[in-house]
Amino acid sequence: MQPLSDEPTPLLEARGLTFARNDEAIFGPLDFALHAGEVVLIEGDNGSGKTSLLKVLSGLLEPTTGEVLLNGTPLTLARLSHQVSLLGHLLGLKLELSALQNLRFAVGLGGIRPGITPQLALASVGLEGYEDQPLRSMSAGQKKRVALARLLLLPAGLWLLDEPYANLDRGGIELVNRLLDHHARRGGAALITSHGAYAYTSGTPRRIPLRAAA
Amino acid sequence: MKPGTTAAACSALLTRDLALVWRRRGDALNPLLFAVMVVALFPFALGPDQVMLERIAAGTIFVAVLLAMLLSLDALFRTDLEDGSLEQLVVSPHPLALLLACKIAIHWLTTALPLLLIAPLAAQLMHLPDVVLPVLLIALALATPLLSLIGAVCVALTVGMRRSGMLLTLLVLPLIVPALIFGAGACNAAQAGLPYVAPLLWLGAWLVLAVVLAPLAAAAALKISLT
Numbered sequence: 001m002q003p004l005s006d007e008p009t010p011l012l013e014a015r016g017l018t019f020a021r022n023d024e025a026i027f028g029p030l031d032f033a034l035h036a037g038e039v040v041l042i043e044g045d046n047g048s049g050k051t052s053l054l055k056v057l058s059g060l061l062e063p064t065t066g067e068v069l070l071n072g073t074p075l076t077l078a079r080l081s082h083q084v085s086l087l088g089h090l091l092g093l094k095l096e097l098s099a100l101q102n103l104r105f106a107v108g109l110g111g112i113r114p115g116i117t118p119q120l121a122l123a124s125v126g127l128e129g130y131e132d133q134p135l136r137s138m139s140a141g142q143k144k145r146v147a148l149a150r151l152l153l154l155p156a157g158l159w160l161l162d163e164p165y166a167n168l169d170r171g172g173i174e175l176v177n178r179l180l181d182h183h184a185r186r187g188g189a190a191l192i193t194s195h196g197a198y199a200y201t202s203g204t205p206r207r208i209p210l211r212a213a214a
Numbered sequence: 215m216k217p218g219t220t221a222a223a224c225s226a227l228l229t230r231d232l233a234l235v236w237r238r239r240g241d242a243l244n245p246l247l248f249a250v251m252v253v254a255l256f257p258f259a260l261g262p263d264q265v266m267l268e269r270i271a272a273g274t275i276f277v278a279v280l281l282a283m284l285l286s287l288d289a290l291f292r293t294d295l296e297d298g299s300l301e302q303l304v305v306s307p308h309p310l311a312l313l314l315a316c317k318i319a320i321h322w323l324t325t326a327l328p329l330l331l332i333a334p335l336a337a338q339l340m341h342l343p344d345v346v347l348p349v350l351l352i353a354l355a356l357a358t359p360l361l362s363l364i365g366a367v368c369v370a371l372t373v374g375m376r377r378s379g380m381l382l383t384l385l386v387l388p389l390i391v392p393a394l395i396f397g398a399g400a401c402n403a404a405q406a407g408l409p410y411v412a413p414l415l416w417l418g419a420w421l422v423l424a425v426v427l428a429p430l431a432a433a434a435a436l437k438i439s440l441t
Binding site: 058059060061062084086088089090091092093094095096097101104105106107108109110111112155 | 302
């Protein structure tokens, strides 16, 4: 797992990463690297710190020790580039607004991948015809699909997905897998958390077991 | 505007928040009704004695407007925190302070501006002398953004807590008392025929200071609240 010196710089690298809340260790120490084209699963039981890890990696939380490198440069809270897309438990969508309004806001905030429009992204997550429907009237799975459409739109190379399969039907799970494959093939990378019963089916992804720190 | 630039991010945020206020326009009217009701109740409680109403008019309107603004303050970042939008703002590559400044601007535009617009009506209800009305409007125009800015810092500090309403009020009230003293003081001075420019200039100076510092402080406080 230790990257060789002649390998290209990993998209994401964690070195001796630990995180503690109120002096209580949540996870770590963790060392891993994520290269372009990789999909990696973070496995752990409930409460093993998966969500905290993703928050540390995206810069929302400061690690207690260790560092996070994005493309070889240290991640700081102050400055993030358009490199990371985060999909958390909270989707970050406004229920009062339509799917299209939500996506247009996301594009304004995070930029857009060339060759795609919000309409196309909605169509590719199976929400054609729902563009103008307020999210309040959508099901949990459909809201999740809108959040997945946001992943497609934003130009980030690194996806940090917290339980992306939650609330999705079988078709939705296949959709997430298809999106992940597509993302990996064009040189992106993704880190997915899962509580064991994972649904990523294409190939055998690398796994990082996460155990509560002793 | 190229998507993803900071200018595009600010305009997207302004558009989205305005659309949200429009969707919840019933809630947005709440502070306005509150202020009108408070001002309208004073003559009922104290009697329609024109001399006394004239004397307390400016102060009453000032207090009513500031309290009405407090009503809507708690919601400034709460919904964004609860639905995860705030995380997306923090993770975005733009300066958080600037994004928060946009949100504060929307708060002022949608709560304080309507209050400023009905202030002449409130002044009529309280028999405020016509010569004092411009001074009152200028003082309110300077004091209300000050409250939005100071309030935003306090909201950012308390938004992570479950029941922060009481704490927020306790934090904000002492901080806006100077704005109240100088704003209402300018009106009273104008009413008494005394020079009233100096307190307005003080308010302006504080406003300039707050415009620069408050978004930075709010951004730092929000990052603490998120952890």
